[in-house]
Amino acid sequence: MLDGMKQRPAATMTRPPQAKKALPGQRQTRQRARVYEAIRRARGPLTVPEIHAAVCKTIPRTGIATVYRTVKLLLESEWIKSVTLPSGETRYESADLKHHHHFQCQTCGEVFDIDHCPITVHAGAELPGGYILQDHEITLYGTCPHCR
Amino acid sequence: MLDGMKQRPAATMTRPPQAKKALPGQRQTRQRARVYEAIRRARGPLTVPEIHAAVCKTIPRTGIATVYRTVKLLLESEWIKSVTLPSGETRYESADLKHHHHFQCQTCGEVFDIDHCPITVHAGAELPGGYILQDHEITLYGTCPHCR
DNA sequence: CTAGATGCAAATCGTTTGCCAGTCG
């Protein structure tokens, strides 16, 4: 599951540049480092159960509540961002990724990051009807290279 | 809340052309007609509590479970579609609307349908990385005309 | 009439919180 992914730098608990707040919580613990590492190393956004499973490989009896608490801390301090797919699943990804969107394979269900942004209007534009655009989220669906 | 919206034809329990299945359930009841009508008349996708409130205006002691059950039936028979916003809320809209996207106002939180599709690649295209695009969902954020 | 639908309450599921023991600094 975690093999063959695009390798990102190994996660450290060093504050990433875009993080507005210094540290998630006051203490550096193994559990927190592993939660952040799992998110950082994935090639797409992860669900809480996926993060929990990854952390448990190293620290077996980690409670799911710890994962939820750590994810919340990481969100508040802006080390990670949440992504909700149209199916309703909430996933988390590193906040230091540049603008991108998500592609969910309709065959295997996995979610991948897509760097190419296929949108024509950007922040500040006025849409027909008088709506002022400030941001957008796109989810693409189709078939991933593995499933073709 | 429901004033000033784009008026759509009053809901009937007549099978809409795109619905694959004939009728939602075997019996035509007042509750079902009101659920479908509420969804059909809105100018954007509705949440279950919003639908419930609308139905209760006409049929006071309607149970929320009935709304959930009816929504599920309408989804299965393809009279309506579900929409999940990136915030995680699930909403429902009529299935007979043409291709469109959603705009959520960051001030008032309401969701509006946007007919203009600001995307450049369409079904069948191959994205960098070998992903074959089949569908897409877009949520736009900004300020609605009322809140400007 | 009678299968199918509703209303209500109990059951689930994912997520959050309270509490006490464990550990970082």
Add this chain to the structure above:
DNA sequence: CGACTGGCAAACGATTTGCATCTAG
């Protein structure tokens, strides 16, 4: 040594289901 953390279990909110009653056909 304390305050901050983590594990576990109870609490929660949204959705689903069981069941007795009601109603469309």
